[in-house]
Amino acid sequence: MSANDSPDRPAAALITHDKGDFLESLDAGLRRRGLGFAAPVIVWFFSLFSGRGAVIAVPYVFLLAFFLIPFFIVLKISFAETALAIPPYTGLIEMVDDGFEYYLTLKLNLANYLTIFTEDTYVRAYLNSAKIAAISTALCLAIGFPMAYAMARASESIRPTLLMLVILPFWTSFLIRVYAWIVILKTEGGLLNTFLISIGLISPDNPLRILNTEWAMYIGIVYSYLPFMVLPLYANLERMDLTLLEAAADLGCRPIKAFWVVTVPLAIPGIIAGCFLVFIPAVGEYVIPELMSGDNVRVIGRKLFTDFASERNWPLAAAVSVVLLMILIIPIMLFQRQQAKLQEAGR
């Protein structure tokens, strides 16, 4: 840009302005050449490279590259059959050339889906996963709400510190944190048992058996996902107008009742956001049940891994994950609708 350009015009405005000019002239040019029918599409394509278009395009490109394309690959595999090959499944489209005829076939194998919906182990694994996720979500809410409430009502000077403490565990690898819990909960020489024995609360002959039970799994899941519950709740509670509680008290409402009739209803958006953020990943959880719950807890994540790794049945594993995604899409869509409704209400 030359120094002669008017200095009071911000550079950004100049760029978008020029792009706008470019798009307009492109549109006009196409129409002049009798290409008016194609002009909207071409202009849209070029608008992707203008400042605003690029910003809007980023999430779409991200979604396309890291969600839609992988999803369609998985979907494709789920309709294939296993094969002794690398990768270990058949193609869907085959060229047939038997000398007389010459054509393409598309073969969709539905047996994988049939297995999932008819075989008891799969149905039960899905239900069990949903149950574990629901219980974990409820536990996270029960623990997370008081935590978030205490944080939001703490003095303003220590709130950033408290927030930091909630986020801090993310700085350590998830796996390391799960292994740390194993070290704590171990029956033989675990930190918890050692401590309880040393203070004489339990006898060394009869230590607590937590690891490799459902309890250990719940501890692991609740511990891992608690921040996802606390953060949206905190954001919501911290924003709450405290004069509403004064108004409630002024109108004759005791503080405990005001909590239930004012604070909790106003926290519902935060509660919903937190519950979805815990429930959705908890349904597909694989690592924690695998490492902490022993062999007796059947969840869909473990089933999927066995099919994929041990059985080398990629098509079945792909079908399991497609069904899992379909199950999760329902709460995700409910969540999205809730968010949209909130935006509409403007608060």
Added chain:
Amino acid sequence: MNVASASRVPFEPWNDPQAKPYIRIVNVTKTFGDFVAVDNMSLDIYQREFFSLLGPSGCGKTTLLRMLAGFERPTSGRIELDGVDMSAVPPYERPVNMMFQSYALFPHMTVEENIAFGLRQDGVPKDERARRVDEMLGLVQLTKFAKRKPHQLSGGQRQRVALARSLVKKPKMLLLDEPLGALDKKLREQTQFELMNIQEQVGITFVIVTHDQEEAMTVSSRIAVMNHGRIAQVATPTEIYEYPNSRYVAEFIGDVNVLEGRLTEVAADHVVITSTEADTHIYVDRGTSAASGSTVWVAVRPEKIDVALTPPEQPDYNCIKGTVWDIGYLGNLTIYHVKLENGKRVTAAVANRRRLRDKPITWNDEVYLTWAPDSAVVLVS
């Protein structure tokens, strides 16, 4: 309206030695750490009053209101309501309601539910609750909006919901914290009168906090002008305006010219002040507590000053000569800023009763400013 005829009887319980104060604030002090928000304040408010606490921000008026509501406890002193000491009563047990500056409407409840909230807390049966909510909706003209949520209402409508919600429990005292602060000027003026009408209809004692002196003047039976946690003056709007007791009050309420001078003649029915600042003698037909020879200030309101191009018959008293420095034409009034020889400025406001004057006063004209002996006030502090 029959209320109008009733209000013609002067309502001045504060002048009646038989009248018992409804709200007694006795030696109340409130400190936050080192900061003294309310400093040993005593104040009596009578039933059915529309009482204003007026002052600049930080003068302690909101703290006092919050103590009346029960959100703050006095550090020392007592607050009595209808003969009962309120100091230790929590807000949810006080027969007092408050209208918040931000309105504090519950965003998750409809207008109707907001108004019914207080009645619900008291366990008022459903039928009666519905009846009283309807009554309130009628009073504030929001019947059509009963099912709306607060975010679907305009600022003025929200203000009326807040008023209805705080009135529905028929409190012994209604506290209003800057109730009209969020409204624009036109709506504010209109709402002031609505508020007065509603107060007369419901007969509840109103205590209002405001920093807007015009608002306080319009609505109040009495005003307490506050400064640094203390009361500067408590009086009716007229008294506050016409007979302020200090330069602070005179300058806080309306525009005023303050002339410094020395008392040269003190009698029971009049005083004479010699002002070197204004280069004149000032005759005031009211006595003063100050002794002859002491320094005092004379306050003269701009609208009480006449502006003339010719000298008056008696130029020795209450007459200042100066040149017109600036003119502000407001339509109904014309404001003359007159500069005296020593550089002091005096402001005069002249009503434009006729459309055109014979000989208009204009910039740099030499003018004579005069006022009547009963127009000025002597201030000793």
